[in-house]
Amino acid sequence: AVNILLKNLDTEKREKEFFEKLLSNLAEKYKIVQGIVFVKDKSDNVYKKAGTYAFYSEEEVREFKEEIGISGQVAANRELLNISDLPNKYITVLSGLGSSSPNHLVIFPILFKNKTIGIIEIATFTKINKFNEEVLMNFAEILGELVETFR
Secondary structure, three states: OHHHHHOOOOOOOOHHHHHHHHHHHHHHHHOEEEEEEEEEOOOOOOEEEEEEEOOOOOOOOOOEOOOOHHHHHHHHHOOOEEEEOOOOOOOOEEEOOEEEOOOEEEEEEEEEOOEEEEEEEEEEOOOOOHHHHHHHHHHHHHHHHHHHHHO
């Protein structure tokens, strides 16, 4: 399962292209409808947007530090968070056919040497089960080795 997520990921590409391909792989495997990657800036320890997938927001994406907000807590805890039954309109997905709100959000860390160096948030209409949570956490450690090349 992890091999599908690593398909065509090339660290020779620019960072933004790398993360967009990563999110595209996650979309293919888990039917995500929206995603965003944050990477921790070494100079100020702030997590900054590094790539998106089908992302729409009327507001600018907020940067964050560990322990600030849900994503910051995931970064601090180094554990996946799987939230179901999101409030309607918490996340909005737009297409030419209209808009809808996914009701599942998964946030997981990108880990390098047991430290969080990034965060991935993915939204889906279907729940990510326990097995796939484990796959994503295994992937988080493999991914950390690749992401470290950009930092």
